[in-house]
Amino acid sequence: MSHRYRIVYRREECLGDAVCTAIDPDFWHMDRDGKASPASDHVEEEQLKDALLAEALCPARIIHIIR
Numbered sequence: 001m002s003h004r005y006r007i008v009y010r011r012e013e014c015l016g017d018a019v020c021t022a023i024d025p026d027f028w029h030m031d032r033d034g035k036a037s038p039a040s041d042h043v044e045e046e047q048l049k050d051a052l053l054a055e056a057l058c059p060a061r062i063i064h065i066i067r
């Protein structure tokens with residue numbers, strides 16, 4: 001069975017630079033207010049690699065994948 005990983009995201013601190021949406025456009029999108037939002041509060045195992053990359057490269061360090 002595929003494992004799920006919870007995402008904790010502090011949206012109010014988003015810088016709006018769209019790094020996450022460039023890395024993982026299937027999961028992250030930019031909202032009209034200029035901040036990013038995730039498609040869900042969790043990722044599946046097969047989405048984990050991109051999720052970890054977004055976590056690592058987000059300049060604000062506000063994306064956290066709970067393992």
Ligand code: SF4
Pocket residue numbers: 013014015016017018019020021035036057058059060061062063
């Ligand atoms: S990479 Fe981080 S700061 Fe940049 S848009 Fe995404 S969540 Fe916001």
